[in-house]
Amino acid sequence: MTFNFTDRRSRFAIVLSLxxxxxxxxxxxxxxxxxxxxxxxxxxxxxxxxxxPIEPADGIISIEAPKRAEDAAIVPVDLRxxxxxxSGRLKAVTLIVxxxxxxxxxxxxxxxxxxxxxxxxxxxxNAYSYIRAIAExxxxxxxxxxxxxxxxxxxxxxxxxxQDEALASLGQMKLxxxxxxxxxxxxxxxxxxxxxxxxxxxxxxxxxxxxxxxYIPPHFIDGLTITQGxxxxxxxxxxxxxxxxxxxxxxxxxxxxEDIKVDAADTKGKKFQNEWPxxxxxx
Amino acid sequence: xxxxxxRRSIIKTGMLFACCGMMHSSFARAQSSLTVTxxxxxxxxxxxxxxLMLAANEGKICNLGFIVGxxxxxxxxxxxxxxxxxxxxxxxxxxxxxxxxYLINTHxxxxxxxGNAAFAETGATIVGHHNLPRALAARGEFYLxxxxxxxxxxxxxxxxxxxxxxxxxxxxxxxxxxRKLTLKAWKPAHTDNDLTVFDQQTATFFTGDLCFLGxxxxxxGSLRGWMAQLGAxxxxxxxxxxxxxxxxxxxxxxxxxxxxxxxxxxxxxxxKSIADGVPMAKAVTSAARSxxxxxxxxxxxxxxxxxxxxxxxxxx
Numbered sequence: 401m402t403f404n405f406t407d408r409r410s411r412f413a414i415v416l417s418l419x420x421x422x423x424x425x426x427x428x429x430x431x432x433x434x435x436x437x438x439x440x441x442x443x444x445x446x447x448x449x450x451x452x453p454i455e456p457a458d459g460i461i462s463i464e465a466p467k468r469a470e471d472a473a474i475v476p477v478d479l480r481x482x483x484x485x486x487s488g489r490l491k492a493v494t495l496i497v498x499x500x501x502x503x504x505x506x507x508x509x510x511x512x513x514x515x516x517x518x519x520x521x522x523x524x525x526n527a528y529s530y531i532r533a534i535a536e537x538x539x540x541x542x543x544x545x546x547x548x549x550x551x552x553x554x555x556x557x558x559x560x561x562x563q564d565e566a567l568a569s570l571g572q573m574k575l576x577x578x579x580x581x582x583x584x585x586x587x588x589x590x591x592x593x594x595x596x597x598x599x600x601x602x603x604x605x606x607x608x609x610x611x612x613x614x615y616i617p618p619h620f621i622d623g624l625t626i627t628q629g630x631x632x633x634x635x636x637x638x639x640x641x642x643x644x645x646x647x648x649x650x651x652x653x654x655x656x657x658e659d660i661k662v663d664a665a666d667t668k669g670k671k672f673q674n675e676w677p678x679x680x681x682x683x
Numbered sequence: 684x685x686x687x688x689x690r691r692s693i694i695k696t697g698m699l700f701a702c703c704g705m706m707h708s709s710f711a712r713a714q715s716s717l718t719v720t721x722x723x724x725x726x727x728x729x730x731x732x733x734x735l736m737l738a739a740n741e742g743k744i745c746n747l748g749f750i751v752g753x754x755x756x757x758x759x760x761x762x763x764x765x766x767x768x769x770x771x772x773x774x775x776x777x778x779x780x781x782x783x784x785y786l787i788n789t790h791x792x793x794x795x796x797x798g799n800a801a802f803a804e805t806g807a808t809i810v811g812h813h814n815l816p817r818a819l820a821a822r823g824e825f826y827l828x829x830x831x832x833x834x835x836x837x838x839x840x841x842x843x844x845x846x847x848x849x850x851x852x853x854x855x856x857x858x859x860x861x862r863k864l865t866l867k868a869w870k871p872a873h874t875d876n877d878l879t880v881f882d883q884q885t886a887t888f889f890t891g892d893l894c895f896l897g898x899x900x901x902x903x904g905s906l907r908g909w910m911a912q913l914g915a916x917x918x919x920x921x922x923x924x925x926x927x928x929x930x931x932x933x934x935x936x937x938x939x940x941x942x943x944x945x946x947x948x949x950x951x952x953x954x955k956s957i958a959d960g961v962p963m964a965k966a967v968t969s970a971a972r973s974x975x976x977x978x979x980x981x982x983x984x985x986x987x988x989x990x991x992x993x994x995x996x997x998x999x
Contacts, residue, residue, distance in 0.1 A: 466964065470987035474994050476964040520962060522994070526825065551829065553735060554901065555792045556987055559821040562871045562905050563814070574998065578960045597997065645994065649962060
């Protein structure tokens with residue numbers, strides 16, 4: 401394996417800390433009105449992917465997001481992956497919001513036989529920005545797709561709405577299984593759709609307390625692993641651009657009668673764990 | 684480059700004249716002032732326009748007010764720009780010379796607090812919900828940045844985020860001299876820092892944005908919390924109310940009917956989508972569409988409300 405989990409995490413950490421140190425507000429926000437010339441991305445991509453060439457997605461990955469971020473704190477993003485024999489398996493997907501203070505929202509990795517073809521999550525979007533997804537196929541090649549999102553109008557801010565509630569129920573999880581619409585197919589040959597919800601403020605830590613003048617420390621989910629039995633479905637190294645109460649809806653090839661297990665960790669070192677039995681009747 | 688005359692430079696010139704012997708009150712009257720109406724004895728209110736905050740309207744989109752007691756004045760919200768705040772100060776000075784002791788912020792949103800800096804020299808204590816400093820810490824910088832685009836750098840140049848220094852955790856009374864106001868901090872509803880003001884003498888109720896009329900309500904706290912507190916809001920025995928947005932004054936509690944109906948429709952539509960497994964991105968495009976003709980700014984805010992409602996209600 402040329403690219404393991406640890407590599408990803410450290411690369412992610414570098415980008416994250418660059419954002420923390422590097423005068424994030426002026427740089428990231430000043431060009432909010434500059435429109436679709438991807439200048440931020442051009443200067444950012446070397447930090448994330450080095451000199452590695454990035455090809456157009458060409459259908460291997462597609463992205464969908466609203467043209468305008470209605471609620472800046474909760475912008476739904478849909479990713480679809482083509483994983484046929486010709487394109488090969490997707491190993492990883494990096495999700496980036498160019499103009500956010502910490503642009504790398506998340507790096508997802510997928511299990512070998514997970515068969516994830518669709519992943520929806522929710523992002524914070526601070527300003528007019530490209531949201532881009534870069535897929536890494538098994539051959540190590542990178543494929544990129546992007547969409548442009550206008551910032552929300554009005555008083556919508558990428559901040560928590562109900563902070564006490566978020567902290568009171570920290571780490572609570574909910575897993576929904578959506579009944580398969582394709583009847584008569586065998587498990588492992590069809591996708592099962594699931595939604596994982598985790599209660600967490602996913603605080604940015606980039607906000608200054610107006611009274612104390614100290615930055616509020618960051619507090620977010622930085623690691624997540626979803627497994628079924630002993631097989632990896634998906635893992636994520638996440639950042640502050642993932643919305644509060646991180647939410648992932650995805651489909652994958654489920655096996656009947658094996659538990660779904662979720663392990664999450666946040667930046668304060670807290671671990672969150674949960675397990676759900678999956679009966680074949682629900683698949 | 685010769686700078687164009689700005690409001691600020693005009694005011695500075697005015698200050699010069701003031702130093703040269705003009706009466707303080709005549710200076711104040713020279714400054715353009717908001718059109719306020721005395722809706723009850725000693726209770727004055729300004730009606731904002733149902734629009735987004737723009738350079739053209741100087742952010743004057745929400746309702747403001749002030750209450751004059753025997754000894755001092757309390758102001759309810761400062762407006763959407765320092766310019767508007769100054770016009771509010773001028774409107775107060777046109778009515779009374781009594782000191783402005785309190786500036787009450789009903790919640791965190793820019794249209795209500797961007798005028799705070801205009802009160803810096805009045806000596807007013809800023810009063811707010813105990814969650815307001817935290818909310819402004821999380822959003823203040825973002826508000827300043829994002830409204831530079833909408834309202835322009837000139838209008839935003841002297842806007843400051845000024846958090847309250849006197850905090851309300853439950854209910855407190857403030858005394859303006861023979862006139863007491865009841866300030867109540869609410870649980871998360873429109874935001875997690877909503878505060879209302881009740882004038883005991885005239886039973887006039889300033890609701891902040893817990894009551895919207897005309898302007899579509901916006902969700903930035905908790906839809907369930909808001910709906911759950913409508914009963915408590917309605918039970919306040921007010922002769923009249925000043926909503927955060929809409930006509931001034933309005934009958935109470937009838938003024939809550941429109942938003943209650945909207946919340947019911949929105950929550951029902953979103954709950955059905957969640958039960959049916961409809962993804963958020965799709966559900967928000969159809970929710971509460973039947974309410975479209977009943978509100979200003981529906982297209983600006985309804986999908987945002989639906990998004991926030993979806994994220995909240997799917998935890999039920």
